[in-house]
Amino acid sequence: xxxxxxxxxxxxxxxxxxxxxxxxxxxxxxxxxxxxxxxxxxxxxxxxxxxxxxxxxxxxxxxxxxxxxxxxxxxxxxxxxxxxxxxxxxxxxxxxxxxxxxxxxxxxxxxxxxxxxxxxxxxxxxxxxxxxxxxxxxxxxxxxxxxxxxxxxxxxxxxxxxxxxxxxxxxxxxxxxxxxxxxxxxxxxxxxxxxxxxxxxxxxxxxxxxxxxxxxxxxxxxxxxxxxxxxxxxxxxxxxxxxxxxxxxxxxxxxxxxxxxxxxxxxxxxxxxxxxxxxxxxxxxxxxxxxxxxxxxxxxxxxxxxxxxxxxxxxxxxxxxxxxxxxxxxxxxxxxxxxxxxxxxxxxxxxxxxxxxxxxxxxxxxxxxxxxxxxxxxxxxxxxxxxxxxxxxxxxxxxxxxxxxxxxxxxxxxxxxxxxxxxxxxxxxxxxxxxxxxxxxxxxxxxxxxxxxxxxxxxxxxxxxxxxxxxxxxxxxxxxxxxxxxxxxxxxxxxxxxxxxxxxxxxxxxxxxxxxxxxxxxxxxxxxxxxxxxxxxxxxxxxxxxxxxxxxxxxxxxxxxxxxxxxxxxxxxxxxxxxxxxxxxxxxxxxxxxxxxxxxxxxxxxxxxxxxxxxxxxxxxxxxxxxxxxxxxxx
Ligand code: ADP
Ligand code: MG
Numbered sequence: 001x002x003x004x005x006x007x008x009x010x011x012x013x014x015x016x017x018x019x020x021x022x023x024x025x026x027x028x029x030x031x032x033x034x035x036x037x038x039x040x041x042x043x044x045x046x047x048x049x050x051x052x053x054x055x056x057x058x059x060x061x062x063x064x065x066x067x068x069x070x071x072x073x074x075x076x077x078x079x080x081x082x083x084x085x086x087x088x089x090x091x092x093x094x095x096x097x098x099x100x101x102x103x104x105x106x107x108x109x110x111x112x113x114x115x116x117x118x119x120x121x122x123x124x125x126x127x128x129x130x131x132x133x134x135x136x137x138x139x140x141x142x143x144x145x146x147x148x149x150x151x152x153x154x155x156x157x158x159x160x161x162x163x164x165x166x167x168x169x170x171x172x173x174x175x176x177x178x179x180x181x182x183x184x185x186x187x188x189x190x191x192x193x194x195x196x197x198x199x200x201x202x203x204x205x206x207x208x209x210x211x212x213x214x215x216x217x218x219x220x221x222x223x224x225x226x227x228x229x230x231x232x233x234x235x236x237x238x239x240x241x242x243x244x245x246x247x248x249x250x251x252x253x254x255x256x257x258x259x260x261x262x263x264x265x266x267x268x269x270x271x272x273x274x275x276x277x278x279x280x281x282x283x284x285x286x287x288x289x290x291x292x293x294x295x296x297x298x299x300x301x302x303x304x305x306x307x308x309x310x311x312x313x314x315x316x317x318x319x320x321x322x323x324x325x326x327x328x329x330x331x332x333x334x335x336x337x338x339x340x341x342x343x344x345x346x347x348x349x350x351x352x353x354x355x356x357x358x359x360x361x362x363x364x365x366x367x368x369x370x371x372x373x374x375x376x377x378x379x380x381x382x383x384x385x386x387x388x389x390x391x392x393x394x395x396x397x398x399x400x401x402x403x404x405x406x407x408x409x410x411x412x413x414x415x416x417x418x419x420x421x422x423x424x425x426x427x428x429x430x431x432x433x434x435x436x437x438x439x440x441x442x443x444x445x446x447x448x449x450x451x452x453x454x455x456x457x458x459x460x461x462x463x464x465x466x467x468x469x470x471x472x473x474x475x476x477x478x479x480x481x482x483x484x485x486x487x488x489x490x491x492x493x494x495x496x497x498x499x500x501x502x503x504x505x506x507x508x509x510x511x512x513x514x515x516x517x518x519x520x521x522x523x524x525x526x527x528x529x530x531x532x533x534x535x536x537x538x539x540x541x542x543x544x545x546x547x548x549x550x551x552x553x554x555x556x557x558x559x560x561x562x563x564x565x566x567x568x569x570x571x572x573x574x575x576x577x578x579x580x581x582x583x584x585x586x587x588x589x590x591x592x593x594x595x596x597x598x599x600x601x602x603x604x605x606x607x608x609x610x611x612x613x614x615x616x617x618x619x620x621x622x623x624x625x626x627x628x629x630x631x632x633x634x635x
Contacts, residue, residue: 019148021178021395022139023186023387026128026152026166028087029208029236030354031055032381033135033150034388035143036397041190041385043378044142052380053138057130058082059119067134076277079103081117085209086131088232089113089124090169091161112165125169132173149176151391153383156182156214157228178394184214185223186386187352191374193218199347200226202336204365204373206328206355209235213332215339218347229335234327236287236355242320243283243312244276247298250310275302290314291357318360325364332368349373354380410435414491414499417454417463419444419555420548426491429459438490440506444556446563447479451487455501455516461541462548469516474503476510482560543596550599554591557606558584564610564617571616583609 022035022044030052034043043051050069058071059081066074075082080103089097089112097106097113107114107121114121132152139147152175154166163180170177184203188194193201201216201223212230216223245261248254253270254261265271282300289296294314301307318325336343349369356362356379366372377385410433415425418441427437443451451474458466477485486506493499502513561584569577587602 018397019395020139020143020145021148021388021391021397022135022143022150023181023384023389023391024132024135024150024152024175025183025186025381025384025387026087026131026154026169027055027207027383028085028210029055030380031131031135032384033139034381034384035139036388036392037143041388041392043381043384044138046138053131053134055087055131056082056084057086057127059117059122061118063119065119065130067130076274080105081119083115083117083122083127086115086124086127088209089115090128091159091163091165092124111161125165125172128166128169129172132170132175136173136175147175148395149178149391151178151181151186151387151394153181153183153186153387155210155212155228156184156225157212157230178391181387181390182214182223182225183212183352183383184216184225184350186383186390187350188216188218188223188348188386189389190377190382190386191348191350193348193350194223196347200339200341200345201348201350202332202346202369203350203352204328204332204356205230205352206361207235207353208355209233209237211235211328211331211353213335215335215341215346227335227339229331229338231327231331234324236284236353238324239287239321239355239358240280240283242324243286243298243317244279246312246316246320247279247283247300247308247310251308272303275300278302279308286312287317287358290317291359314359321360325358325360328361329364329368332365343369350382351375351379352382410493412457412467413459414455414457414469414493415466416441416489417456418552420552421463422545422548422552423456423458423461423463423466426489427493431493433493436490436492438488441487441489441503442483443477443480443485443487444482445559446481448482448485449477449479450475451477451503453489453501453503453512453514455499455514461545465541469499470501470514472501472503472512472514474505474510474512476508477505478508482556547594547596547599550596550603551591554587554599554603557603558587558591561606561610564613568613568617568620571620572613576613580606580610580613 020035022033025032032043032051032053034041045051046053053068054072056068056071056075058066058074058078060066071082072084075084083104088100092113093111094106094108094113105116107116109121109123112123112125114123115127136147150170152166152170154163158166166180167177183205187203187205188201196218199218201218203212203214203216205212205214210230210232211234212228214225215227217226241262248261248265248271249256249258254265258264262271262276266273266276279300282298286296286298290312296312298308298310298312346369349365351362351365351373356375362373362375410427410429410431413425413429414427415423418424424439426439427435441451452471453474454463454471455469456463456466457469460466474487477487487503488506489501489503491499491501498515500513500515502511504511561580565580572580583602583606587606590598590602593599
């Protein structure tokens with residue numbers, strides 16, 4: 001079964017019991033909150049009827065923290081204390097953070113970088129939580145009650161640390177995270193693509209500063225991310241910059257041939273930082289205006305009380321940004337190649353991100369795929385809307401017919417290392433999460449009191465070919481003979497992909513457990529690679545597995561026979577003992593080689609050659625057990 005039911009069909013809560021659940025798109029440039037009201041998803045607005053909250057947090061003089069447009073307006077005057085694009089630093093160390101060109105002063109801290117502000121060192125988690133607090137307040141105001149929880153979206157390529165950081169930010173903001181959802185998956189849900197049965201969806205997301213392409217595979221209502229690609233330094237901001245450069249050249253502030261007009265105007269002193277900021281704001285307005293009309297006027301007062309006024313036609317704008325658009329298409333082509341599909345294999349193409357409103361971008365995508373992309377849902381709201389729909393389902397506000405819940409799947413099988421370096425798969429690849437599976441294991445040696453548990457992920461038969469996720473030990477197993485202990489190992493993967501593994505010895509109840517996050521540490525490329533290898537080495541793996549199994553069996557029997565001889569050697573005559581010893585020697589020798597059949601024969605020979613010994617030991621054990629007991633006590 002690919003889908004899981006979350007509550008019984010027909011058990012819709014009464015209207016007054018509806019739980020208030022929202023979807024939050026925590027974006028690099030803009031953040032939004034949306035909810036399903038009267039069966040329809042809608043983006044929630046603030047008191048000024050603004051839906052988009054600029055993802056900017058300013059730490060003011062008076063300990064006041066401002067978020068959104070008001071904060072963005074201070075960026076120029078107070079760059080160190082006005083944090084923009086904090087999403088880029090989520091879950092990142094100082095080296096990653098420094099790779100971005102920013103004015104911030106960073107402090108190294110374990111796990112995640114800190115940004116120095118006048119209010120102290122702030123972790124990206126704290127900064128993000130300020131944005132989330134505003135969205136939470138907005139939601140509670142407009143829905144009129146306390147939030148039950150939220151689905152928060154993250155880029156598909158976000159790793160474990162980035163996802164955990166996002167959850168932590170929500171917790172700090174007092175928001176219960178129902179689950180994290182991949183942004184492209186949210187967009188696909190908003191378009192109802194999960195109602196289809198099978199097919200591929202390509203999501204083209206051009207935001208303010210980042211570009212992401214995702215290829216999703218839909219199978220029986222479940223989306224799997226097949227490939228992701230993008231450019232973390234390409235977005236709407238680059239188009240704004242092009243307009244500023246164009247304006248500087250047009251007004252003669254810099255030479256027309258100057259390769260870096262902004263840089264040279266700043267260093268020559270002909271452009272102040274404040275003027276640059278003002279021109280960038282105007283460039284953005286002009287760019288957005290050109291999505292709806294073919295002509296606009298770039299008009300910007302400068303600090304020396306002069307002004308720049310230039311007509312800008314869409315054609316001109318398209319010409320000065322054509323290379324940016326073609327860069328997006330190059331990335332799309334590469335991502336499709338990674339996903340091993342053609343443009344014609346894409347069942348649907350979805351446009352996400354405010355910058356996909358630009359007609360030239362739309363046209364380029366349509367011409368690449370040979371048909372227009374889905375864009376009738378506002379591209380800067382579509383992710384929040386999909387998240388709201390998912391949140392509504394998770395909160396249990398289902399209607400008749402909404403019986404199924406879309407869930408992610410485990411990209412690679414999860415299992416345990418067993419004797420001989422073999423993998424025992426417990427949760428198979430593509431299982432829908434959340435999922436729980438358990439299996440019983442036993443001890444290998446007599447009197448074994450501890451068990452080493454090694455959790456691995458991958459499709460291959462040998463541990464050495466899989467990815468190691470975690471190791472832990474179960475201690476305090478009561479001493480028993482080999483094979484008598486019953487140790488139940490359970491795997492549980494929650495809705496966010498967090499895996500917990502618990503081992504419990506059944507008779508004593510001793511327990512040990514570990515939590516790991518299996519899927520997110522791996523990039524999709526790595527997953528594809530591991531799968532590819534498992535397909536191409538399936539038969540070699542089978543042989544290797546057979547050999548390891550035989551070796552394990554050989555070791556087990558060797559050990560068991562040796563320890564039996566230690567205790568009960570007197571049950572054998574001299575010559576019988578010699579036969580057993582020679583069988584043991586032969587087994588030991590073949591065990592060193594790689595001939596599976598030879599080892600099997602040696603194992604069989606030793607097993608047969610010790611049958612009489614085993615039955616005499618059994619007799620002895622029984623007579624010991626009966627000694628001193630009356631016949632009526634035997635049951
Ligand atoms: P993010 O996902 O990075 O938070 P958004 O999806 O909100 O960002 O996209 C922000 C970008 O979209 C900005 O560069 C903005 O100028 C651009 N944008 C918004 N509306 C339009 C429009 N009508 N035409 C062109 N670009 C637009
Ligand atoms: Mg976005």
